[in-house]
Amino acid sequence: MHYKMYDEMMEQPRSLKDTMEMEKSHMKEISEKFQEFDKIYLVGCGSSLSTCFSSKDAMNIVSNRDLEVFTGYEFFYHKKLREKNAGVILTSQSGETADTLAALRRAQDEGMYTVSIINESESTMMQESDDVVLTRCGRETAILGTKTYMTQLMCLYQTLFTLEDSSEAKNVLKDLKKIPNITQDLLKNSEEDNKTLAQQYADYDIFYCMGSGPNYGLSYKLAMTMFMEGALKHACPLYSGEFRHGLIERVEKNIPVIFLDADYPGDEFTRKSIEFSRKIGAKNIIYKMQDYTDINPLLAPFVLVVPLEWFIYYLAHYNNEDPGRTRHIGKVRY
The missing domain is CATH 3.40.50.10490 (Glucose-6-phosphate isomerase like protein; domain 1)
Structure with missing residues (x-):
C-alpha cells in the first residue's frame, strides 16, 4: 500500500535544498536583526513546538544566549514576558495555527519583533508577521509532518546558530549543509x-x-x-x-x-x-x-x-x- 506520507517523505531532500537556496541570505538578514535582542522567544505547537525544543537545547550547548520556548497559548497568557529588546520566532506549518496566531498578535501588541517560519504563502501569519521565512515544501497533507518538520528545523538552526561567532556554531552550520544528501x-x-x-x-x-x-x-x-x-x-x-x-x-x-x-x-x-x-x-x-x-x-x-x-x-x-x-x-x- 502506498500512502501520501511516502511521497512527502521522498520530497524531504528537495524541500531542504530549495528552502536553503531561496531563504539562506534572508535568514542571515534575520540573524543580524536578532543580534540586537537580549531575549528570544521560540513559539510553536505540535511538531513545530518540537523544533523549538530541539533548537533551544542545541543552542544551549554552544551559547549563553537567552532563549525560551513557549506553546502558543502559554505565550499568549504569560504575565511576565520581557517586551523590551525581545524578538519572537513563531513556527507553524500551516500559518493558521490558532494558538500560535494568538501568540503572534500578543507579541505585536507588546511591540516585540516577530518572524514566522511557515510553509503556506497565503496564510494569515504570512500577512501579519513582521518578517517571514517561507519553507519551500509545497502543500503537505500527512498529519505528522515530514518535509515541513525538516525544513522548519533547518531554518531555526540556520537562523539561530548564525547568531554565534564560535567554532562550535560554525561547525554545526558547516554540517547542516550536508543534511539534504544525508536525508x-x-x-x-x-x-x-x-x-x-x-x-x-x-x-x-x-x-x-x-x-x-x-x-x-x-x-x-x-x-x-x-x-x-x-x-x-x-x-x-x-x-x-x-x-x-x-x-x-x-x-x-x-x-x-x-x-x-x-x-x-x-x-x-x-x-x-x-x-x-x-x-x-x-x-x-x-x-x-x-x-x-x-x-x-x-x-x-x-x-x-x-x-x-x-x-x-x-x-x-x-x-x-x-x-x-x-x-x-x-x-x-x-
Missing part, C-alpha cells in the same frame, strides 16, 4: 530495517520515547505527533534525566521504550536507563546517531527522524491505518 541516503538505506521493526511491534499499544539535549525535541515529536497522530498509538516523551522520576516505576517487562542517543552529556542518563530497562526485560529500541552518519551530534534530530519516519509509516500500515490520515485534526485550515 537522501537515509531514505534509501533505513527503510527495510524499520519496516521489519514495525512488523515486530505492530501489536503493541503504548511506547515511551526518551532523549537528552536536542533529541528531547525529537522524542516529543515522536510521541506527540508521530505515534499518537500518525500511528494512533499511545506514547509519552521524556527527557532522559527524568527516567528515574516516574518511568522507572512504570517500565516493565515487554514494554517498548525508544531511546535516542547522540552521545550528548545527558546521554549518560540515556545509557543508564537503557541498562536498567534491559535488566528488567523491557523492549529496548535504540536509535544511535553514530549508526547512521558521522556529523556534528547537535544535528541528531535531522538524522534520527528519517528511520523513525519509516518505523511509524509501517507501524501504521501493519495496523491498517493510513499514517497521514486524521480523525479529528485538520492539517491546513482556512
Whole structure:
C-alpha cells in the first residue's frame, strides 16, 4: 500500500535544498536583526513546538544566549514576558495555527519583533508577521509532518546558530549543509530495517520515547505527533534525566521504550536507563546517531527522524491505518 506520507517523505531532500537556496541570505538578514535582542522567544505547537525544543537545547550547548520556548497559548497568557529588546520566532506549518496566531498578535501588541517560519504563502501569519521565512515544501497533507518538520528545523538552526561567532556554531552550520544528501541516503538505506521493526511491534499499544539535549525535541515529536497522530498509538516523551522520576516505576517487562542517543552529556542518563530497562526485560529500541552518519551530534534530530519516519509509516500500515490520515485534526485550515 502506498500512502501520501511516502511521497512527502521522498520530497524531504528537495524541500531542504530549495528552502536553503531561496531563504539562506534572508535568514542571515534575520540573524543580524536578532543580534540586537537580549531575549528570544521560540513559539510553536505540535511538531513545530518540537523544533523549538530541539533548537533551544542545541543552542544551549554552544551559547549563553537567552532563549525560551513557549506553546502558543502559554505565550499568549504569560504575565511576565520581557517586551523590551525581545524578538519572537513563531513556527507553524500551516500559518493558521490558532494558538500560535494568538501568540503572534500578543507579541505585536507588546511591540516585540516577530518572524514566522511557515510553509503556506497565503496564510494569515504570512500577512501579519513582521518578517517571514517561507519553507519551500509545497502543500503537505500527512498529519505528522515530514518535509515541513525538516525544513522548519533547518531554518531555526540556520537562523539561530548564525547568531554565534564560535567554532562550535560554525561547525554545526558547516554540517547542516550536508543534511539534504544525508536525508537522501537515509531514505534509501533505513527503510527495510524499520519496516521489519514495525512488523515486530505492530501489536503493541503504548511506547515511551526518551532523549537528552536536542533529541528531547525529537522524542516529543515522536510521541506527540508521530505515534499518537500518525500511528494512533499511545506514547509519552521524556527527557532522559527524568527516567528515574516516574518511568522507572512504570517500565516493565515487554514494554517498548525508544531511546535516542547522540552521545550528548545527558546521554549518560540515556545509557543508564537503557541498562536498567534491559535488566528488567523491557523492549529496548535504540536509535544511535553514530549508526547512521558521522556529523556534528547537535544535528541528531535531522538524522534520527528519517528511520523513525519509516518505523511509524509501517507501524501504521501493519495496523491498517493510513499514517497521514486524521480523525479529528485538520492539517491546513482556512
